[in-house]
Amino acid sequence: MENVVAAETAKPPTRVGLFVTCLVDLVRPSVGFAAVKLLEDAGCEVVVPSQSCCGQPAYNSGDRATARAIALKVIDAFAGCDYVVAPSGSCAGMLAKHYPELFADEPELMRQAAAFAAKCCELTSFLVDRLGVKTVAARYEGVAAYHDSCAGLREMGVKNQPRELLASVEGLRLVDLPEGEECCGFGGLFSVKYGELSDAIVGRKASDVAASGADTLLAGDLGCLMNIAGKLQRQGRAVKARHVAEVLAGMTDEPPIGEAAARVKP
């Protein structure tokens, strides 16, 4: 595919550390490769330091000591990067907004965490806001609903950036979801600890997605996507769910989230 991404800033940052996020790392590596392609197309050098998780499961479970220990590892691992980019508003929010809070009582570490936080971005907002990317060279046939994930929307200000990029995808039509600012009920461990409640919330979201007329659900966070896709599938609905990076990168050969690959006889 031809490289026609319009990176309008004069000098793109040289070195972007991909914070791949544990869900993408474990469940859907193709999202990570899509993110790499988008970043490299925009002129970045992408590195992937050895990593595990941003620490949110511990942080949101009240285990501050573990969250703090993980944060120190992450800050150290990405020391040589100009930017740290995550294909997730939630993990980016953890790095950019909550790491400094973890060191509120330790001025020296606080300074390091704040400097690190300033380098951290969610993928689509990094492309649009920091690199000035306006269009992508991709094609996707379908009608898509874009779900705003909560942390992306409210912590990282991600709203128009993915829509702006999606508008340049050939063949794609975007529709709005009603009550689009409402949570899908994922909430990390909440989805398992309070499964019944989480299910009641996602049931409503899945119905909204189905009623929107979209054949594809897109979002910037794999957690929300797995939650909504899992509910849609349990309801027997045929909506395909993909991370927005896959569509923007034109990398949609892998089956949608939670779907099996077509059987190929050897």
Added chain:
Amino acid sequence: MTVPSTSSRFKANVSQALADERLQGALPHARNFAGARAAAVARLPEFEALRDSARAIKDHTLAHLDLYLEAFERKATEAGGQVHYARDAAEATATIVDLCKARGARTVVKGKSMISEEIGLNAALERAGIAAVETDLGEYAIQLRDERPSHIIAPAIHLTRKDFEAEFRRAHRDLPADRDLSRPEQLLGEARAVLRDKFLSAEVGVTGANFLVAETGASIIVTNEGNGDLAQVLPKVHVVVASIEKLVPTLNDAAQILRVLARSATGQDMAVYTTIAVGPRRPGDPDGPEEWHVVLVDNGRSAMLGSPFKDMLRCIRCGACMNHCPVYLAVGGHAYGWIYPGPMGAVLTPALLGVAEGGQLPNASTLCGRCEAVCPTRIPLPRMMRQWREREFARRLTPAPARFALGLWAFFAKRPALYRLSSDLATRLLHLVGRARGRFSWLPFARGWTRSRDLAAPQGATFQSRWRAKSGRVK
């Protein structure tokens, strides 16, 4: 004695609420508030600045609360009122019961007041042989049903119009069977007719306060039905019961906060009635009570002042947080088990009842942040929910299996190299098991999820392992 709680049984309450078809039929009404608020905010360009101002006013007052309490007491006393301090619910109810007994009261009419719910005032009055009559339409209906409010500004949001009608037909025995009660205003008319007699016969009126003004010694309430005005003007004795964080320095401060209150709550520019009361009837006044009392209730607030939960005392009880909360909108207010539901309740309940009783509530949140985004005084509700989780974790109140799982995960998460190897093995294995369908409909360690949702199977090797194999670039 503070009223009993079922907050520690939150999960069971949730199951019950989700299975309650009547409740689930009524709850969608609560969704209307969010749209109304958004429209009201869009009409007022300075709304965000007003939120900052409201926050600053409350922060300033809380930082000097002792001074403003004394100033309020002085001014209220100068106006001929009597100020009573109550350390806890028992002292507050005893004070009010004594006031009622001393005046030989048999009936008390009440304006809607959450603090009176918190201290269990109606039950205390009834134990003393005094009838307490709620005069807000929604409160009146739930009093007939012997329920508590399920929302701090719309106490009967869990009921439909049909439920109101059924309750009125049951309780108002002289109501003709052919009386049409199919429209809300007809229900209101019926309640008014019954309540008018109560207003005229009650010896004491009890109201809450949205603000207490230190500058003048005044109490301010906002209502939409005018019942608060009647409750404080018609009886011979008016008792204001208010928690101490209701203080604001000046009338101008109250006016500023009023500009965000109704807009945040119902999307109205102003509530229909904003009523200022200070002191009893003066010579020459056409009406008003002969006695005016203010009962200032602490009941745990002063202990919050020096704590990480101090910001919660900025709450002006608008209900915006619950109107925008996915959890509240799924189960309603009663599931929270005590007095205050939604995000503000999830932070306030453990502060007032202890984390052992109320600790479930701050856990039962996706931390989606919408509550903080709409809070008129910008209370960092998600942050404080997380702080309660930290206290719970520190006190080892977190359930043992959850602690164990978290500990196991943390062991690997803190060791990225080991994590990479082990997670790669695990995802390859899960991929093989789930490959045929691409997802699981049952997994032993994720039953909370798979009971109602499918779970996507991993694509195979992890990203980090593939990246390393492809380019050797994982350092």
